[in-house]
Amino acid sequence: MAYRRGEQQMTKIRRSAAALALTVAAGAVVAAGSLSPANAATQKYVALGDSYSSGDGAGSYGSSGACLRSANAYPELYAKAHPGTALSFVACAGAKVEDVLGKQVQALTADTGLVTISIGGNDVGFASVVTTCTFGSDAACTDRIAKSTATATTALPGKLDTTYAEIKTRSPRAQVVVLGYPRLFASGPAFCAISQTKRTALNKAADSLAEIIADRARSAGFTYEDVRDEFAGHGVCTSNPWIHGIRPLAVAESYHPTLAGQKNGYHAALTNAIG
Structure with a gap:
């Protein structure tokens, strides 16, 4: 009888230990489920591109130097x-395709989940076009735009x-959004x-560039997000512009989105594309 009572006591101890283990395990699950966002699984996002992605024009450039x-x-x-x-924010003002391929793509990894990019404007001579159209004649402006459009179409x-x-x-597994x-x-x-005359020609050139970029992005299987709708009614010389005109004291910001343009134009477009 003493032996049987001892065996019963040991059984109770084992059951209590098992119950305690289950309680601890359950607590660990609850704790894991309540981790703060900083400790939760992250999505790796790489932002590539030129000044329209770097935020040139929106201020607060920190220590980014010429990349703005x-x-x-x-x-x-x-x-x-x-x-x-x-x-991983590697977009840089003034970037061309060669800059993206030479350095920026090094930020991409196999586990990158999201990639955004705006590129092509500098490759077709954006700075030269706006400079000519700002200070030159109508004829000089339209001639320079024609050359830029030819480059956009062929190269x-x-x-x-x-x-x-x-x-x-x-x-290979990233969602890629081309803006x-x-x-x-x-x-x-x-x-x-x-x-x-100049404004009409410049806007038509923007339309041509949009068609080319959209076509190649979709051919690659990427999402193309057209921001022209978001910026409609908010260009230079409107009552509520989201794009800077000429800025004599900050020339690099000329003809680039303002803070409102980044927020209500580009960020809104990206959110619309992926939620």
Whole structure:
């Protein structure tokens, strides 16, 4: 009888130990489920591109130097709005396709989940076009735009194909969103230092560039997000512009999105594309 009572006591001890183990395990599960966003699984996001992605024009550039990476740029706004996003922000003002392929793509990894990019404007001579159209005659402006459009039609598609293929190779499982460029100016009559002839030609050039970039992005299987709708009614010389005109004390910001343009234009477009 003493032996049987001892055996019963040991059984009770084993059951109590098992119950305690289950309680501890359950507590661990609950604790894991209540981790803060900082400790939760992260999505790796790489922001590639030129000044329209770096946030040139939106201020707060920190220590980014000539790249003009703004704390108000749409990649930063997206990361802040999505806790758990690990942002690698390598877009740089003045970047061309060769800069993306030469350095920026090194930020891409096999486990990158999201990639955004705006590229192509500098490859077709954006700076030269706007300079000529700002200070030159209508004829000089339209002639320079024609040359830029020819370059966009003949040389840019191949460059974009190479860029997009490299992104896909380095980050095959990433969702890639290619963002376009806005029309810069108000359409139709407006009180503006730039003539209507120039504004019309520049806006048509923006449309041509958008069609080329959209075609190559979709051919690569990427999402193309057209920002012209978001910026409609907010170009230079409108009553509520989201794009800077000429800025004598900050020339690099001329004809680039303002803080409102990054927030209500680009960030809104990106959110619309992926949620």
